Amino acid sequence: MSIFRKRKMGTPLSGVLNILGMTVAFAALYIILVQVHHDFTYNKEIKDADRIYCVSLPDWYTEGKYMVWLNRPPFEQMISTIPEIEAGGTGYLFGQDNGAIIGDGKNPTLSDPSVSIKMSAMNRSTLDVFGFELAEGSWDNFVSVWDYAFSESAAKKYGVGVGGHIMIRDWQSGTYHDANVVAIYKDMPMNSDLSSFEAICPIGDQSINSWSEWSYPYYFKAKEGVSKDDLEAAARKVMEDLIGGDADASDEEKAESIKRTRVHLIPLTETYFDQTIGNRNGASGNKSTTYTLLAVALLVIIIAFINFVNFFFALVPVRVHSVNTRKVLGASRASLILDCVMEAVSLIAVSLALAAAVVMLFQTSTAANLITCSTAFGANMSVGIFTIILGLFFAVVTSLYPAFYITSFSPALALKGSFASSSKGRVFRYLLVGLQFLISISLIICATFVGLQRKFMLSHDMGFDREELITANVNRTVGKSAEALSSKLREDPQIKDISWADGDLVKPSRMGWGRMYKGEQISFQCYPVAWNFLKFMGIPVVEGRDFTQADEQSENGVFIFNETAKNKFGFTLEEKMPGHMDEGEAEVAGFCRDFNFTSLKNEVSPLALYIFGKHPWRPLTTLLVRTEKNADIPAIMKKIASAVSEIDPTVNPDDVDVQLFDKKLQGQYVTEANFSRLITLFTLLAIIISLMGVFGLVMFETEYRRKEIGVRRVNGATIGEILKMFNIEFARIVLICFVIATPISWWIVNRYLSGFAYRVPIYFWVFALALVAVLLITALVVTARCYGAATENPSVTLKKE
Structure with missing residues (x-):
């Protein structure tokens, strides 16, 4: 590990910046991957989820949309007559806060303190659809609207048990009513709609014969081997028969009714992302938003690994002497390559450990509310392992090329020359930094428009007086x-x-x-x-x-x-x-x-x-x-x-x-607000990591162009001219990247805004602002790092060189 020791001694600041950049990038990647994993596996851990369907009809208001709030008679008849249905029922897959008085769990009184419990309602048959498993009690007692079943965790939290008595606030009157705890069921999967409530009561026969009350979401569980198309066809047949039996309706009215009540089944595993559902029953997500967050997290990782690769290549001129000295002394090329790879793995391992600490800090911060699920390591083992494997994989891949490159020179040539000014190496490093600038500029533009759209939605004249x-x-x-x-x-x-x-x-x-x-x-x-x-x-x-x-x-x-x-x-x-x-x-x-x-x-x-x-x-x-x-x-x-x-x-x-x-x-705009904050946060991270890369590259350039700087100073160049020379080089890179980033950003922003009926214009000044911001920040970093080299005594510099 002699190379690693030499590197640490020679460039401690670059090493620290590199580790910090990778730490932040890995923490960001893990947090976003947790959200992405949650979104793409939502409702999929429910037992037999692949056989469960949400029942819907064409929406009355918007063509191409579907409504899931239905009347009861036709769907109860489908459940009782269609042989392909294993179980079916109505239920609400979201929890609403309601007041409850627990007391001692046996004889509560109105003088006891109240608590807020997330409650829902569904019929006994619906429990069979979703595979609720009893931990205690019996479903036979789950009969009236005042018979409650609690999840195991909620029962423990509130201190209730089967046979206990509590008081529940009546939704309509607001007064408290005696209620019974009849069952405790095992906790349902956390990343599902079934974890959104802590207790349930039966819906019973409410509106079971009413054709005009559209307030009941229905779910069917198909028997094994029954396809969605077959079940859908059977449900449509029942609906057509019901409509056809209406003697008071004309043929035209029957045809119109059949068209408007064409049953459409939505797989439970797809309801979270399904954008065709109008007023949904349960949580929802946006696949585009999830993919966008994943893309941003990957871009942050790419920027960080660009720094990592640049860092390795920047040290080639220093290392080539040491490496080839060891070659002369008998070290094999394989051992030297392994040293380089292990050095990279060690750095990544340190970054991953520090990233875990950053994630734990994130969990206790207000920023944790931006994520809709827990980021705890115990609940996301697969994501944590994937992040570690990905980090180590990239460490190996990104270090192999520099390792092969640095060990490719013959010892005689390497010990005589300097490789600091290699034109190929320099172009490669500048291309990598340019990619960082491209990503950062694009993120700044996109994040700004996301924020502007959010502000627009909150300040737009909605057509009524909102003041005071x-x-x-x-x-x-x-x-x-x-x-x-x-x-x-x-x-x-x-x-x-x-x-x-x-x-x-x-x-x-x-x-x-x-x-x-x-x-x-x-x-x-x-x-x-x-x-x-x-x-x-x-x-x-x-x-x-x-x-x-x-x-x-x-x-x-x-x-x-x-x-x-x-x-x-x-x-x-x-x-x-x-x-x-x-x-x-x-x-x-x-x-x-x-x-x-x-x-x-x-x-x-x-x-x-x-x-x-x-x-x-x-x-x-x-x-x-x-x-x-x-x-x-x-x-x-x-x-x-x-x-x-x-x-x-x-x-x-x-x-x-x-x-x-x-x-x-x-x-109404919580999703947009959280999305805006996340995009802004990761944009700032990308900018910071990019600046670390610029700082490292400038440090490399000034270190290995010290002789050139000294000669220029001896020939009359001022400090300002030296700083101008370096700033112009990086300004050119920024301008080229801006030209490329502009059409890419415009396309992304236009796609995002197309999802809103009311939207902000695509302002030109946002693009100009992104350019100016990146130019100014880059100029500050370049100037700050170059100033020391520009002010160094040229005679001392030339004597050292």
């Missing part, structure tokens, strides 16, 4: 007393106005209604609101009239459609249309200006604002509060929570969901 707006979601008990709560809050002079709605204004989807109109089936999303909602939100009515307080007493409800619905369906003010009542039709009072009620990824679709009238399905439970300018927002939010608790004393003020509207809006 607070929102709160309350339970139905409070919703039934909306007028009392509004009156109490209006006593505060800082509160300008109040309105109510049925759920958040901006969300992925909401209640969908289908209606027959002029002989055709039409579909639109429906958003029940208070009579003053449009005026409160600053949304103008462009035709007809606004809602009035008298509409709250209408018999059949009142519609106001958006412009998109009016133009798409040809509505007029003379129209009437069935509302929420079984009999009678609701008035179409007017048409409002379009506004964005979903993410800016989507175009505006048909929407109906709706007043229930005197016979509402349910109370409105989303409170909207407009404050005066410069109001004490924290005090008002606290007052809202207290007022809610006064209306319903079972509600703890700290549990009331009160937020600024803009903060809640940011929740």
